[in-house]
Amino acid sequence: xxxxxxxxxxxxxxxxxxxxxMLDLLQSELGDDVLAYDLIPGDELVVRVERTAWRRAVALxxxxxxxxxxxxxSGIDWKPNPGLLGEKAWEAEEAVIEATEGALDADAGDDxxxxxxxxxxxxxxxxxxxxxxxxxxxxxxxxVAGGESRFQVxxxxxxxxxxxxxxxxxxxxxxxxxxxxxxxxxxxxxxHEREAWEMYGFDFTGHPGLRHLYLPSGFExxxxxKDFPLLARIVKPWPGLVDVEPxxxxxADPDADPLAGVE
Amino acid sequence: MAITERQRSAYIAATAADARVNVELEAEGMTLNIGPxxxxxxxxxxxxxxxxxxxxxxxxxxxxxxxxxYEKLTEVRTYPQITTLVNRIDWLGSFCNEVPFILAxxxxxxxxxxxxxQHIRCVLFELGRIANLILFLGDMGxxxxxxxxxxxxxxxxxxxxxxxxAATGGRFHPNFDRIGGLKEDLPKGWIDxxxxxxxKVVGFCDEIEDLLMGNEIFEQRTRGIGxxxxxxxxxxxxxxxxxxASGIDFDLRRDEPSxxxxxxxxxxxxxxxDGDSFARYWVRLQEVREAxxxxxxxxxxxxxxxxQAKVPRIIKVPPGEAWVHTENPLGEMGYYxxxxxxxxxxxCKIRTPSFSNVSITPWLLRGVFVPxxxxxxxSLYFILGDIDR
Numbered sequence: 261x262x263x264x265x266x267x268x269x270x271x272x273x274x275x276x277x278x279x280x281x282m283l284d285l286l287q288s289e290l291g292d293d294v295l296a297y298d299l300i301p302g303d304e305l306v307v308r309v310e311r312t313a314w315r316r317a318v319a320l321x322x323x324x325x326x327x328x329x330x331x332x333x334s335g336i337d338w339k340p341n342p343g344l345l346g347e348k349a350w351e352a353e354e355a356v357i358e359a360t361e362g363a364l365d366a367d368a369g370d371d372x373x374x375x376x377x378x379x380x381x382x383x384x385x386x387x388x389x390x391x392x393x394x395x396x397x398x399x400x401x402x403x404v405a406g407g408e409s410r411f412q413v414x415x416x417x418x419x420x421x422x423x424x425x426x427x428x429x430x431x432x433x434x435x436x437x438x439x440x441x442x443x444x445x446x447x448x449x450x451x452h453e454r455e456a457w458e459m460y461g462f463d464f465t466g467h468p469g470l471r472h473l474y475l476p477s478g479f480e481x482x483x484x485x486k487d488f489p490l491l492a493r494i495v496k497p498w499p500g501l502v503d504v505e506p507x508x509x510x511x512a513d514p515d516a517d518p519l520a521g522v523e
Numbered sequence: 524m525a526i527t528e529r530q531r532s533a534y535i536a537a538t539a540a541d542a543r544v545n546v547e548l549e550a551e552g553m554t555l556n557i558g559p560x561x562x563x564x565x566x567x568x569x570x571x572x573x574x575x576x577x578x579x580x581x582x583x584x585x586x587x588x589x590x591x592x593y594e595k596l597t598e599v600r601t602y603p604q605i606t607t608l609v610n611r612i613d614w615l616g617s618f619c620n621e622v623p624f625i626l627a628x629x630x631x632x633x634x635x636x637x638x639x640x641q642h643i644r645c646v647l648f649e650l651g652r653i654a655n656l657i658l659f660l661g662d663m664g665x666x667x668x669x670x671x672x673x674x675x676x677x678x679x680x681x682x683x684x685x686x687x688x689a690a691t692g693g694r695f696h697p698n699f700d701r702i703g704g705l706k707e708d709l710p711k712g713w714i715d716x717x718x719x720x721x722x723k724v725v726g727f728c729d730e731i732e733d734l735l736m737g738n739e740i741f742e743q744r745t746r747g748i749g750x751x752x753x754x755x756x757x758x759x760x761x762x763x764x765x766x767x768a769s770g771i772d773f774d775l776r777r778d779e780p781s782x783x784x785x786x787x788x789x790x791x792x793x794x795x796x797d798g799d800s801f802a803r804y805w806v807r808l809q810e811v812r813e814a815x816x817x818x819x820x821x822x823x824x825x826x827x828x829x830x831q832a833k834v835p836r837i838i839k840v841p842p843g844e845a846w847v848h849t850e851n852p853l854g855e856m857g858y859y860x861x862x863x864x865x866x867x868x869x870x871c872k873i874r875t876p877s878f879s880n881v882s883i884t885p886w887l888l889r890g891v892f893v894p895x896x897x898x899x900x901x902s903l904y905f906i907l908g909d910i911d912r
Contacts, residue, residue: 304846329773330760331848332874336861341598341869403861404844416846416859416874420757420771423778427846427859448759451882459594471531474587474911483595490599 276301278424282325283307289320295431296405308405308429315440317428318415322445327417330446331425333453335432335460336412338400339486410434413462415442415449432462441467459484535581552580557896559588568881568907572888572896579896582888584881589911597871602628602702602838605868610696612875613909616655616852618647618687621700624871626782627847627860628702631840635782640704640830645783646717646821647690647699648849649814653724654683655852656811659904660731663804666901667744672734679727682720689713702838704831714822721815728812736805745801749887749899752798759886760879763854764810765903767794768802775850783849787824788817800902807904839866853877853909877909 279299286307287294293313298306309317321327394401397408411432418425432439441464442449453464454473461482464470472479481488558569567588573580593608600608609624610617622644629635636644661676684694690709691697699706735741751761756769766773774792776785793809795802840862848857854876861870880903887903888896 306844328754328757329762330758330879331855331857332760332859332872332879334859334872336870401842401863403842414859414872416857420766420773446758446760447755447886448761448879448882451878469531472587474590476587477531483592486598488595490595 278422279305285324290317298404305426306405311430314430318442318445321417326419329418329420330448331416331418333415333449335456335462337486338402338407338410341486405429407431411437413439438463438465440465443467577892579888579891582885584884586910589907593912594871594873597868601866602840606700607698610698611908612912613853613906614695615658615906616651617695618651618697619851622648623847623849623856624858625700625702627845627858628840630845630847631843631862634703634832634834636704636832637829638826639828641783642821642825643705643709646818649818650683650687652814652852653811654680656807659807663901664735666897672731675730679723682723686717686720703834708830717822721819724815728808744898746799748800748895750799759883762876764806765803765880768806769798770794770796775848775855788820790817800898803902851876854880873912875909875912877905881905881910
């Protein structure tokens with residue numbers, strides 16, 4: 261996995277004179293603890309590091325790379341969202357719209373036919389990309405720089421003199437999501453980690469006091485985990501992606517369980 | 524899993540001991556609760572302060588009274604629906620919240636809005652900044668006991684809000700930005716109208732400078748109060764005018780490439796070396812003047828043409844991750860958008876400036892006197908929707 265990512269991104273057209281040295285330093289100091297990275301020249305650098313090297317990597321960024329500005333820290337749950345029941349409904353509607361548009365624009369020229377071919381090619385490419393983006397360990401689709409478990413913590417640091425930032429990612433164990441706290445390095449990590457703790461249930465060792473920030477104390481569950489149901493949308497699935505109400509004249513599906521997929 | 528009251532009080536006691544302010548007398552201290560409904564909190568932020576006489580031993584902000592769970596809601600909405608949500612984050616400069624989100628979606632879709640749309644976006648962005656900061660300039664006075672500035676502020680903000688309403692249809696929540704462009708073009712005569720309003724804005728700045736900046740009471744209440752050294756400001760992730768008032772020369776409009784035409788404008792990024800409440804007020808006052816300058820230049824160079832790029836009828840964003848941040852009225856606002864190719868984001872991390880700006884208060888309020896708590900909170904200038912999201 262790591263090697264794939266390294267090979268895939270090791271051919272930038274124009275080397276990035278600001279981000280490439282940052283990546284080189286992290287790689288030389290951390291060695292194998294840099295699991296994967298993604299460097300888009302002139303735009304973005306994402307580095308995924310080993311869990312045990314998390315604080316060391318951040319300390320390097322702060323002290324050696326001058327990334328003294330703590331932008332944010334948060335988490336991602338890569339589990340597919342069970343709340344997206346209505347996406348199929350949307351796709352059906354999309355097919356109808358495409359059909360009507362095709363009929364309307366039929367005499368407008370063959371631009372749209374070419375567009376449709378391109379769209380089909382895009383879809384095929386997207387499917388390939390989708391297969392490649394799946395994590396071999398979890399089967400979930402992951403993002404830039406990959407991932408080996410369900411949970412990820414990502415933090416963004418920035419250098420206010422060179423105006424370059426980077427995103428650091430780290431995989432967390434699903435059963436026991438625990439990671440070192442960054443509060444000793446950046447005081448501002450305090451609130452961000454409290455938020456990630458209450459929203460995802462991540463444990464930050466060395467944090468001075470993991471207390472609820474937004475939610476009332478005694479709140480149960482971790483709202484930003486994908487399996488936490490959005491109750492308002494279950495009671496009344498409106499509006500947006502979960503819009504599964506039957507159209508007038510259509511029979512409501514008696515088997516449709518609004519709680520399907522929700523644990 | 525929930526922390527017990529006992530652990531909580533142990534943590535607070537440890538924090539208080541760290542304050543090194545009359546620890547011996549702590550047992551005789553008094554707890555003062557500010558908020559959640561308090562005029563000095565601009566919304567529903569509650570601050571619990573432990574006092575020894577007039578001095579603060581420790582302060583603990585309690586947020587969450589307005590938490591609406593936007594990061595969760597974005598996961599069940601389509602991209603066009605989300606601008607309605609993010610309008611309500613910083614509700615005094617709503618349009619500025621929409622821009623980075625739309626730019627992030629456009630970045631993933633590799634769409635660029637036409638030049639005229641980018642220009643209008645930039646004009647509305649800066650008008651949002653003016654409307655937002657004018658209110659601060661008046662409100663800071665009222666927190667310190669000067670009633671007149673706030674009336675002036677509301678009077679002159681009205682002109683700017685009328686402009687935003689005329690262009691977008693919404694005074695506070697425009698919901699005007701679209702993927703690939705804008706909802707509509709500017710109405711007829713709007714540009715001339717705006718030029719007139721800019722004169723009023725600059726007039727307001729001069730007026731407020733006369734009223735407050737030279738005022739002896741104002742200076743005594745703000746000079747040297749709530750000093751934030753630059754390295755502490757950076758550690759806490761403070762951005763915007765709060766960081767610039769601590770001498771950090773950092774403004775994303777100038778420093779980062781953006782599709783919005785800030786790079787074509789000539790403006791100055793003001794900083795102040797002092798880092799106190801006065802510096803934060805002064806920097807924001809200059810910022811309103813600079814914003815007026817930017818709008819003036821943009822109106823002069825407004826390109827013609829379409830305002831909407833060609834986008835699919837149903838917007839699907841290709842898989843990928845994008846981070847887009849802009850210099851909002853309150854500081855750095857950014858969206859980390861994770862798309863898996865669906866109709867809505869898979870994950871949308873919203874980085875808001877006030878969240879980081881307020882997280883410094885426990886550090887900043889230690890050892891200050893009670894009236895200065897209000898000065899410091901007012902000068903940090905946060906908006907509750909921007910903390911709680």
